[in-house]
Structure formats: structure tokens, C-alpha cells
Amino acid sequence: xxxxxxxxxxxxxxxxxxxxxxxxxxxxxxxxxxxxxxxxxxxxxxxxxxxxxxxxxxxxxxxxxxxxxxxxxxxxxxxxxxxxxxxxxxxxxxxxxxxxxxxxxxxxxxxxxxxxxxxxxxxxxxxxxxxxxxxxxxxxxxxxxxxxxxxxxxxxxxxxxxxxxxxxxxxxxxxxxxxxxxxxxxxxxxxxxxxxxxxxxxxxxxxxxxxxxxxxxxxxxxxxxxxxxxxxxxxxxxxxxxxxxxxxxxxxxxxxxxxxxxxxxxxxxxxxxxxxxxxxxxxxxxxxxxxxxxxxxxxxxxxxxxxxxxxxxxxxxxxxxxxxxxxxxxxxxxxx
Amino acid sequence: xxxxxxxxxxxxxxxxxxxxxxxxxxxxxxxxxxxxxxxxxxxxxxxxxxxxxxxxxxxxxxxxxxxxxxxxxxxxxxxxxxxxxxxxxxxxxxxxxxxxxxxxxxxxxxxxxxxxxxxxxxxxxxxxxxxxxxxxxxxxxxxxxxxxxxxxxxxxxxxxxxxxxxxxxxxxxxxxxxxxxxxxxxxxxxxxxxxxxxxxxxxxxxxxxxxxxxxxxxxxxxxxxxxxxxxxxxxxxxxxxxxxxxxxxxxxxxxxxxxxxxxxxxxxxxxxxxxxxxxxxxxxxxxxxxxxxxxxxxxxxxxxxxxxxxxxxxxxxxxxxxxxxxxxxxxxxxxxxxxxxxxxxxxxxxxxxxxxxxxxxxxxxxxxxxxxxxxxxxxxxxxxxxxxxxxxxxxxxxxxxxxxxxxxxxxxxxxxxxxxxxxxxxxxxxxxxxxxxxxxxxxxxxxxxxxxxxxxxxxxxxxxxxxxxxxxxxxxxxxxxxxxxxxxxxxxxxxxxxxxxxxxxxxxxxxxxxxxxxxxxxxxxxxxx
Numbered sequence: 001x002x003x004x005x006x007x008x009x010x011x012x013x014x015x016x017x018x019x020x021x022x023x024x025x026x027x028x029x030x031x032x033x034x035x036x037x038x039x040x041x042x043x044x045x046x047x048x049x050x051x052x053x054x055x056x057x058x059x060x061x062x063x064x065x066x067x068x069x070x071x072x073x074x075x076x077x078x079x080x081x082x083x084x085x086x087x088x089x090x091x092x093x094x095x096x097x098x099x100x101x102x103x104x105x106x107x108x109x110x111x112x113x114x115x116x117x118x119x120x121x122x123x124x125x126x127x128x129x130x131x132x133x134x135x136x137x138x139x140x141x142x143x144x145x146x147x148x149x150x151x152x153x154x155x156x157x158x159x160x161x162x163x164x165x166x167x168x169x170x171x172x173x174x175x176x177x178x179x180x181x182x183x184x185x186x187x188x189x190x191x192x193x194x195x196x197x198x199x200x201x202x203x204x205x206x207x208x209x210x211x212x213x214x215x216x217x218x219x220x221x222x223x224x225x226x227x228x229x230x231x232x233x234x235x236x237x238x239x240x241x242x243x244x245x246x247x248x249x250x251x252x253x254x255x256x257x258x259x260x261x262x263x264x265x266x267x268x269x270x271x272x273x274x275x276x277x278x279x280x281x282x283x284x285x286x287x288x289x290x291x292x293x294x295x296x297x298x299x300x301x302x303x304x305x306x307x308x309x310x311x312x313x314x315x316x317x318x319x320x321x322x323x324x325x326x327x328x329x330x331x332x333x334x335x336x
Numbered sequence: 337x338x339x340x341x342x343x344x345x346x347x348x349x350x351x352x353x354x355x356x357x358x359x360x361x362x363x364x365x366x367x368x369x370x371x372x373x374x375x376x377x378x379x380x381x382x383x384x385x386x387x388x389x390x391x392x393x394x395x396x397x398x399x400x401x402x403x404x405x406x407x408x409x410x411x412x413x414x415x416x417x418x419x420x421x422x423x424x425x426x427x428x429x430x431x432x433x434x435x436x437x438x439x440x441x442x443x444x445x446x447x448x449x450x451x452x453x454x455x456x457x458x459x460x461x462x463x464x465x466x467x468x469x470x471x472x473x474x475x476x477x478x479x480x481x482x483x484x485x486x487x488x489x490x491x492x493x494x495x496x497x498x499x500x501x502x503x504x505x506x507x508x509x510x511x512x513x514x515x516x517x518x519x520x521x522x523x524x525x526x527x528x529x530x531x532x533x534x535x536x537x538x539x540x541x542x543x544x545x546x547x548x549x550x551x552x553x554x555x556x557x558x559x560x561x562x563x564x565x566x567x568x569x570x571x572x573x574x575x576x577x578x579x580x581x582x583x584x585x586x587x588x589x590x591x592x593x594x595x596x597x598x599x600x601x602x603x604x605x606x607x608x609x610x611x612x613x614x615x616x617x618x619x620x621x622x623x624x625x626x627x628x629x630x631x632x633x634x635x636x637x638x639x640x641x642x643x644x645x646x647x648x649x650x651x652x653x654x655x656x657x658x659x660x661x662x663x664x665x666x667x668x669x670x671x672x673x674x675x676x677x678x679x680x681x682x683x684x685x686x687x688x689x690x691x692x693x694x695x696x697x698x699x700x701x702x703x704x705x706x707x708x709x710x711x712x713x714x715x716x717x718x719x720x721x722x723x724x725x726x727x728x729x730x731x732x733x734x735x736x737x738x739x740x741x742x743x744x745x746x747x748x749x750x751x752x753x754x755x756x757x758x759x760x761x762x763x764x765x766x767x768x769x770x771x772x773x774x775x776x777x778x779x780x781x782x783x784x785x786x787x788x789x790x791x792x793x794x795x796x797x798x799x800x801x802x803x804x805x806x807x808x809x810x811x812x813x814x815x816x817x818x819x820x821x822x823x824x825x826x827x828x829x830x831x832x833x834x835x836x837x838x839x840x841x842x843x844x845x846x847x848x849x850x851x852x853x854x855x856x857x858x859x860x861x862x863x864x865x
Contacts, residue, residue: 137403138411138424257424259348260416260757264785266351303410310404 001078001096001103002129004295004318009105009129011096014078016045018094018105021321028080030107031091032057032172035322045073047082049117050090052205053172053198069118085109086120087275088173089207095123104289105129108322110274111281112144114177116207120277122288130286132299133276133323134254135307141254141278144181147271152183154250154269159187159226164244168233168267169252171195173275175230176202178252179209182228190215190224192231192240221245236267254278286313298323339367340375340437341470347486356486360494369521370438376525377516378482379491381585384441386480387448388455390418393478396456400463401425413805416757419475423468433465441516444477488586489726495525504539504725512536513588535580535588537571538608538654538662539725542584543715543732550696553716553733560666560719561691561699562651563711564734566624566821566835567614568631572596572648574603575658581613592631595646595684602680606658609673610723611650611688621710623823625833650677651688651715654723662723669723706737712820713737739818740860742852743843745773746813749795750806752780760795760807761788763839765817767830769854773811776830776857782818782839791842814846815839822860830854832861 003010008020008027016026023040030036032046032053039058046054048066055062067073069092072081082092087108094105104125113119151167158165169175175195182189189212191199196214203209213219215229224244233251235241241249254274255261262270277285286294286308294315296305301317308315346359364372377383398408408425415421435443447458459478466474476482489503492510496503509525513535523529553559569584579600581590590596593613615622615630626644633640653661653673661669677687691714693699699714706713713736721731744765752761762780766773783791791813798810818840825833831854 136411136414137401137407138415138421140424258415258757259420260753260759262349263351264756264759268351268355269349300410300414303407307404307407 001098001101002105002127004320008320011078013098014075014080014096016075016078016080017041018096019107019322026075028094029054030085030094030105031088033088033108036107045080047090047092049205049207050092052201053090056197056201069121083123084118084121086111086113086117089117089176089202091117093121093123095125101126103127103129104291106131106285108133108276109285110277111284112141114144114181114275116176116180120285122285125289125291127293127295128286128289128291129295129297129318130282131276131322132282132296132301132304134274134278135282135296135300135304137279139254139257139274139278140280141272141274144273147252147273148181148183151178151250151252151271152186154248154271155182155186155228158248161248162225162246164224164226164247165228166231166235166241166244166247166249167228167252168231168235168250169273170275171198171232174252174273175199175232176207176209177273177275178230179212184210186228188223188227190219190227190229192229192235194232195230215243233265236265337433337435337437337440337466337470337473339363340371341467341473343375344473344484345469347484353490357490357494357497360486360491361498364494364498368436368438370516371436373516373519373521373524374437374441376491376495376510376521378477379484379486380488380510381587382515383480383482384444384477385448387444387478388459390479392452392456393418393422393459393475396460397422397425397463400460401427413751414758416751416753419479419481420472422463422475423471426463426471429463429465429467431465433462433470438516440474440477492726499526507539507725508536511539511586534576534578535573535582537573537580537582537586538610538660538723540569540571540584540610541652541724541732542727543734544727544729546716546733546735550699556693556695556699558719560670560717561693561702562688562715562717563691563706563709564713564715564736565612565614565621565649565688566710566712567612567621567627567649570611570613570648571654572599572609572611572650573655574600574605574607577605579603583613592636593646594636594641596648598684599648599680599682602682602685603676604657606655607653607676608655609648609650609676610652610654611648614647614649615644616647616649616686617645623821624835625823625825647684647686649686649688652723665720665722666717667719703735703737707821736820739820739840740822741816741818741840742767742776742857742860743814743846743850744776744817745811745848745851746791746795746809746815747773747775747811748806748808756788759788760792763791763815764806765815766811767852767854767857769830774830774854776828776832776854777817777819777834777837779815779817779837779839783842787842811848814843814848814851816841816843822857824861830857832857 007022007024009018017024018028019030019036020027021038026043027041029044029046032050037054044062044064048068051064051066067082069082069084072079079097081095085091085093085107096103102125104123108131109120111120155165169178171194191212191214193214199209248268250269251265251267252271252273256270256272294308294313295318297318297320305315305317343359343363347356350356394408398405412421447455492503492506495506512533571582573580579596581593581596583589615626630640630644653669655661656672674687677685691702703714716733718731744767746763747766748764749760750762752759764775764778766775795809800808800810817837819834819837821835823833
């Protein structure tokens with residue numbers, strides 16, 4: 001029912017694409033990260049909670065239709081519906097059904113609830129198209145509460161050492177997860193401009209997030225004393241950090257699980273916190289869908305599909321142009 | 337063990353030397369003496385023997401993790417560190433364990449003596465009782481590959497800071513032939529008693545590469561120049577009527593150099609010489625790779641000894657008649673050294689000659705002859721300099737000749753380890769030989785992080801074939817490779833071996849056709865000694 005062509009994942013019966021990497025007529029967008037929501041398509045369809053950020057990033061004037069989770073929509077006789085992917089606010093798996101056959105495209109997803117977005121919901125299907133960003137058995141996530149305990153402790157230690165805490169996370173998804181789960185009683189929290197814009201857009205759209213002032217020249221070193229600054233990873237090694245005086249720089253990313261990746265980032269601390277599924281999470285999702293056939297996109301595709309085949313689940317790897325975002329690769333030097 | 341694992345974690349996750357120093361000081365303040373002694377042993381390269389070969393370890397880890405072996409291997413290629421891979425794939429611990437580092441070291445020694453099935457039971461049980469961080473350290477100890485991103489100097493500084501001692505005193509005390517079984521922390525570090533270890537070396541004085549103009553050094557008459565030899569820096573000691581040889585890495589290597597035993601009756605007791613271990617024939621040094629192959633051999637056959645006969649080219653005197661000479665000026669040490677060598681009168685012990693010069697221009701010209709005499713440049717030492725501890729600026733400089741260079745094509749790559757895990761950073765290079773590319777050398781260093789990312793991304797898109805962890809790559813990128821020397825070699829396909837090859841530049845301006853030929857490369861054989 002779905003095919004892979006040079007533009008993306010295509011449904012010939014419905015004449016639409018899912019997360020196309022080239023401009024097409026009709027695009028269904030799983031979520032608003034830039035490798036899944038690309039500009040130039042005529043019409044977009046996405047979850048309601050994705051619309052504000054999609055308009056922020058792709059333009060206010062895009063033609064965008066939205067759906068809630070579980071709301072069916074018929075496109076040229078193909079039944080389309082969206083289900084929570086638990087990746088970032090508004091992220092969705094796309095369920096496509098025709099003549100009793102069901103395919104599900106996961107987009108990016110994580111299993112563990114993050115307190116910000118609707119948690120992942122497995123959708124039974126015949127064919128499942130899954131990501132595999134962390135598809136190696138070395139990736140195991142701790143419960144998020146433990147990670148935030150570590151983060152809160154790190155913040156407190158920095159306070160007593162007279163250092164400002166700069167915590168980096170991708171501006172859409174990770175940053176909101178940090179803001180929502182950090183102990184706001186410890187001290188003041190500021191946001192970098194890029195994160196401020198996303199936060200305010202989401203707040204206006206109705207997401208329950210605390211207001212964080214933006215780091216501007218209006219604040220002095222004194223204002224930042226003992227504070228936590230939420231920033232995108234691209235601030236590492238830039239002069240933007242100078243305004244805070246002595247500080248500790250940390251990154252939240254699943255890649256921090258491996259020491260080599262952490263050392264390469266050249267930060268003071270790495271917290272293992274990801275918006276993707278870990279190894280067990282990927283296996284859980286695949287099994288929970290009860291799919292007979294699995295296509296594996298971006299990540300450790302060949303390894304994960306070989307493992308699925310050996311455990312009796314028919315799987316094949318697919319080359320896509322996903323996985324170019326900040327969170328998707330350990331070797332990123334700059335981020336949006 | 338918890339505390340030790342915490343120390344390793346803090347050290348390896350920190351990028352600032354001061355934070356590492358603080359972590360070490362905290363450890364020295366908090367840990368028990370027995371653990372401190374073991375920690376010191378591990379941090380100064382006194383590693384325990386490997387308890388188990390890594391093949392078994394991989395099998396057992398995969399079994400306990402419930403994954404096929406190939407998946408474990410793939411994980412290892414991605415993580416780039418065996419101990420860490422095992423630590424990460426294993427399930428969460430099922431029990432607690434609060435054994436100390438010392439207790440674990442005892443456990444290790446005991447487990448090493450067991451039959452394989454019992455050894456497996458012990459190791460699996462240990463894995464199930466340790467957290468990920470502790471498991472990582474434990475695996476490092478198991479595999480004997482214990483290396484930490486901390487210089488010995490930093491450990492010395494931390495000890496000095498903790499106990500209010502001079503770092504040069506600490507450096508000397510913790511050197512030598514001790515093991516945690518032969519001494520105590522109190523005795524080794526804190527006691528003023530005269531040492532009973534006759535082999536004990538002095539810490540080496542190391543020089544930086546000259547980075548200013550010669551004129552800034554002051555008057556030429558205040559300086560001494562020598563050739564910088566391309567061998568192994570060593571310390572030759574005779575005490576208690578025994579010869580000891582230490583390498584710069586403070587490894588006792590006496591057995592590797594039987595030639596030096598010939599000096600036993602030619603040297604007085606209580607001397608320590610600093611110099612170069614060099615293969616030598618017909619009044620000239622032989623290429624370094626002869627020494628390298630010799631070092632690698634377990635048994636030194638007659639043939640090897642004939643092919644690579646060693647001499648000790650001495651350039652400093654650290655001890656004479658059991659007296660520490662390091663505080664005397666170089667000129668005085670040198671006079672005594674010359675006398676000593678003349679009196680010894682043995683061809684295995686040579687005095688490193690002084691390179692005469694009246695002014696800096698003359699010296700600059702003489703440096704050009706460095707390769708002809710088989711050296712890699714000059715050493716400049718101030719005549720009134722004392723013999724310091726560790727790498728220090730000011731009184732001693734090395735002034736190497738510019739490296740030889742060739743342009744090569746990248747033809748294969750492998751992922752790196754440690755901070756380069758998951759990134760293709762270990763490259764194989766080739767040159768042209770009659771229209772075909774022939775593999776010449778490997779190189780791992782010399783690019784910036786940013787360049788490594790770019791090359792890594794090129795490689796990932798241009799893989800031709802897989803051989804285990806090695807990927808052959810579409811030949812396209814050209815790099816300028818610098819190296820210190822070149823010698824004929826039967827072990828390499830190209831017939832030559834390069835000394836200390838590294839990438840000097842990524843020649844993005846060059847097409848692969850413009851890379852050098854094997855003929856060009858072989859022509860360099862004749863220009864060097």
C-alpha cells in the first residue's frame with residue numbers, strides 16, 4: 001500500500017506522501033522536525049498540536065489541514081488517521097488503511113512518557129515502518145525521573161560552586177521536556193532565543209508550559225547567578241556563553257550513553273535523555289503492533305532489520321533522507 | 337570500588353585539567369591507603385595481567401545479555417571500547433556489592449588462577465552485582481587494558497597537593513620497580529627512608545619543540561647542541577653491581593637489551609645515564625623499525641641481535657658514585673659523563689657528540705644535515721641548566737627537521753576508539769604504481785575535528801566493500817602525509833615502511849590522479865640515512 005520512491009514514502013491509492021523529502025502535492029507530516037517537515041509541498045496534513053510550529057518553521061501561509069489523534073479522514077478512498085508517537089508535542093504515527101490492510105508509519109517515537117506530549121500508543125497493523133536511531137543493544141534509557149534527579153543535583157552543585165548551569169537540548173521537544181520536568185524551585189530559569197520562540201509559539205497554541213524569560217542584553221551577570229539556562233546545543237564553544245561568567249555546560253541526548261560521543265561534544269556533563277526509543281523500546285513497539293512485516297528507516301537500519309529477521313519478524317531496511325536532525329546523529333557539530 | 341569507579345567517571349567526563357586534579361585530590365583524601373596504592377599502580381601503568389582473553393569475554397557477555405554474538409560485535413564497532421560495550425549491553429545488576437578496589441584486585445588474581453568454567457561463574461556473578469560505571473572499570477581491569485586519560489604528571493601533582501610535598505620528590509618516589517605487593521602507600525609516598533629499590537630511575541626531563549626564533553634564546557655561547565636521535569629514550573643504571581634499563585615510559589626493559597650487560601664491568605657502581613637506545617652499525621644509527629621489530633620479539637635470536645645490534649648513546653649523567661647529580665649544571669654533568677665513557681672504553685656505550693656552532697646561522701645550516709647523520713633534528717640545551725622533572729619549557733628545546741611529505745589517496749577506513757568511536761578516523765592511504773593504487777601507510781591523526789566529521793561523512797557515503805571492521809572507500813580524497821623517516825620493509829605490500837606517519841593537510845585542491853607514485857616515495861629512501 002505504501003512505496004518508497006525518490007520523493008519519500010508514497011501511497012499510490014491515496015496519492016499522498018508521508019514526510020516527503022522533496023516538495024509534493026500532498027504531504028502528511030508526522031512531526032515538525034526539519035527532516036520530516038520539509039518546505040515546498042502544496043498541502044500538508046498534520047496533528048493539531050503540530051500546526052503552530054509547522055507554521056513557524058515552514059511559513060504562516062502554508063496550506064495545512066489538522067486532525068486530532070484517532071480522527072479518521074478519507075483521502076481518495078484510503079482511510080488515514082493519526083496516533084500518538086510520544087516523540088515531541090504533536091508528533092504522530094500515521095495509520096493508513098484500505099481494503100482491510102493496515103500500514104503504520106512511526107515517524108520518530110519514544111515509549112517512555114515525558115510529561116509533555118501524548119504518550120506513544122502501539123497501533124496494530126500488518127506492516128510497520130519504524131525508525132532505528134538507537135537500534136543497538138547498548139542503548140538503554142533510565143527512567144526519566146532518575147535523569148532529572150541527576151540534572152537537579154548538577155544544577156544545585158553548580159549553584160554552590162558559583163557557576164551558572166547551561167543545559168543544552170534540541171529546541172523543539174527536548175527543551176520543553178527539560179522545562180516541564182526540572183525542579184523550578186531550585187532557581188531562576190532562562191531560555192535562549194531559539195527556544196524562547198518555540199516555547200512561546202507552543203504556549204500560545206495552548207501547551208501547558210511555564211514562561212521562561214529570554215536571555216537578552218537587558219540582563220546582567222548578576223541576574224544569571226545560580227540560574228539555569230536552557231539552550232540549543234549549537235551554543236557550545238560560542239561567545240554567547242561568555243555573558244554568564246563561570247558556567248558548567250551540559251547536553252541532554254541519547255548519544256551521551258556512549259563515552260566517546262560524550263567526550264567528543266566537549267561538554268562538562270552529558271545526560272542520557274532521548275526523545276527516541278531505546279533498544280528495548282524499539283523491540284517493544286515492533287512486537288506491540290503485531291506487524292507481519294517491518295521496514296526499518298533511519299538509524300542502525302541494517303543491524304536492527306537483521307536482528308528482527310533472526311527473531312522471526314520479516315524485516316527490510318529502507319534508505320530515506322530522515323535522520324539528519326541534531327538528535328539523530330552523534331556527530332553533529334552545529335544544530336538548528 | 338564505587339569510589340574508584342566514580343573517580344574514573346569524573347576524570348573521563350571532564351575536559352578541564354583542574355577538574356581532573358580536584359577529582360584526584362578528593363580521591364586521595366577519602367580512600368583507604370591500600371586502595372590508594374592500587375590506584376597509583378593502575379594510573380602509572382603497573383597494570384595487572386589479563387585475567388581472560390577477550391574472545392571468551394565477548395561470548396559470555398553476549399550470552400548474559402541474551403543477544404547473538406554478531407550483534408555484540410556490531411555494538412562493539414559502534415561503541416569503540418570493549419569494556420564499555422560489555423558494561424552497556426548487560427542487564428541491570430541484580431544485587432549490590434561493596435567490595436573495595438583492593439578486594440577486587442585480590443579477586444582478580446584469584447580468578448585468574450581458576451579453571452575456565454569457574455572463572456566464568458565468577459565473572460558473570462561479578463557483572464550481575466555491579467552498576468554500569470563499576471562494570472566498565474571492572475572490565476578494564478579484567479582485560480588488562482587499563483588506560484586513563486590522565487597523565488602521570490597530573491597524578492603526581494595531585495599527590496603533591498594532597499600531602500603538601502614537592503612534585504619532583506613525589507615523581508621520584510613513585511617511580512621504579514614497585515608493585516602493590518612489595519610496598520605500602522605509607523612507605524612508597526610518605527616515608528623519607530632511603531629506598532631499597534636499586535633499580536629506581538629518575539624521572540625524565542622532557543623538552544618542548546622550539547617555537548620561537550633562535551635569537552630569542554640569547555647568546556649562542558650559552559647553549560649546547562646535540563643531534564636528536566630517533567631511538568628509544570632510556571635510562572641506564574648500574575647499582576648493587578647490576579645493570580637496569582628503563583624506557584621513557586618507565587618500563588623496566590633490562591631483558592630486552594642483553595648487549596648492555598657487557599657494560600657491567602666497565603661502569604662504576606652507583607651511576608645513572610640518560611641517553612638513547614639505538615640500533616647501530618658501522619658508525620651510524622640504523623632505521624628505527626629494526627628496533628621496533630626487535631622490541632616486539634619474545635625471544636631474541638642470534639639473528640636479531642646481529643641484524644639490530646644496540647648501543648647506548650648517552651647524553652646526560654644523573655647519578656655518579658651514588659650521588660644525585662641533577663642539580664649540577666649541564667656543563668659539569670657533561671664533563672663527568674665524557675670521563676666516565678672514556679674510562680669505560682666500550683663500543684656499546686657512546687657519548688652523544690656535540691654539534692659545534694659559532695652562531696645561530698651555522699646551527700641552522702647544520703640542522704639541514706640531521707637526516708644524513710640519521711637523526712631527526714637537534715636538541716638545544718642551556719649549558720647551566722639543571723636536570724628537571726617532566727616536560728618543561730625554557731632550558732631545553734627539541735628542534736626537529738621538517739617532516740618528509742607525500743600526497744596519498746585515501747582508500748580504506750576504520751572507526752576509531754574512545755572519543756572517536758563511531759567515527760571513521762583511522763585511514764589507509766595509497767600511492768600510484770603503474771596505474772594502480774598500492775597501499776602505503778595508515779594514519780590516524782592530524783585533522784581537526786571538523787575535518788574528521790567531513791571525511792567521515794564522505795566515507796559513509798562512499799563505502800565500496802566491508803572486511804570486518806574495515807571499509808574500502810572510493811578513492812577520491814587526497815591527503816598530504818608527513819613522516820619522519822622511511823625504510824625498506826618486507827612486511828608491507830609497498831616495500832617501504834614510514835616512521836610516524838600523520839596527516840598534515842587535506843589536499844582538497846588535488847585530484848586523486850595528482851597523488852604521488854611509489855617511485856617518488858622510494859626515491860626518498862636514498863635521501864635519508
